[in-house]
Amino acid sequence: MSDDDRTAARLQAGDISVSPDNDGFTVGLVDEARKTWVPISMGMAWAAAVRRAYAYSLLRHGRILTSRTGREFELLDPHTIWLGAEWQWRSHDPMSIAQHAADRPGIYVLRALTPVFIGETDNLRERLLYHFHHPGGCQEQQGALEFCCQEYASTEERAREAARLIDWWLPPCNQGL
Numbered sequence: 001m002s003d004d005d006r007t008a009a010r011l012q013a014g015d016i017s018v019s020p021d022n023d024g025f026t027v028g029l030v031d032e033a034r035k036t037w038v039p040i041s042m043g044m045a046w047a048a049a050v051r052r053a054y055a056y057s058l059l060r061h062g063r064i065l066t067s068r069t070g071r072e073f074e075l076l077d078p079h080t081i082w083l084g085a086e087w088q089w090r091s092h093d094p095m096s097i098a099q100h101a102a103d104r105p106g107i108y109v110l111r112a113l114t115p116v117f118i119g120e121t122d123n124l125r126e127r128l129l130y131h132f133h134h135p136g137g138c139q140e141q142q143g144a145l146e147f148c149c150q151e152y153a154s155t156e157e158r159a160r161e162a163a164r165l166i167d168w169w170l171p172p173c174n175q176g177l
Helices: 003-008 046-060 094-100 124-133 137-141 155-169
Strands: 016-021 024-031 036-044 064-066 106-111 115-121 146-151
Touching: 016 036, 016 046, 024 046, 036 046, 046 064, 046 155, 094 124, 094 146, 106 124, 106 155, 115 124, 115 137, 115 155, 124 146
Parallel strands: 016 064
Antiparallel strands: 016 024, 024 036, 106 115, 106 146
């Protein structure tokens, strides 16, 4: 993180933060009127806390700052972690997959409320259909899923981006693979 990013990552009035607590992560808000930090939700899993912080940021038009350690905070760009209006999430079913997933290489994310599996493939449509027809035990436990995909021609770029997203979200169905 550059010095500019660290400066930008200092909490300001209206900011929403995600930071560790004893039972997981806390989502908090820097209250403008009282100029204090107020916890909103506590003891949440990382992905759920980020998703909740994103929802609050939309309501309050605030920045999101995250910290897995509680030491340094990073300014979150929702687009880089596949949140935001520009990402089109579709029902994970054969008809939707046929309509919205190309027979091309890329990255895909399966999510319930938060990402549960992130993968990369040479054929998005084929791989998403495979997941639909052969869900793993972890995916079955998640209930109804949505998918989002992005085409990437470069194998190296695809692998790098998928690994970055997995490291960031820690999706439960990628763990132990």
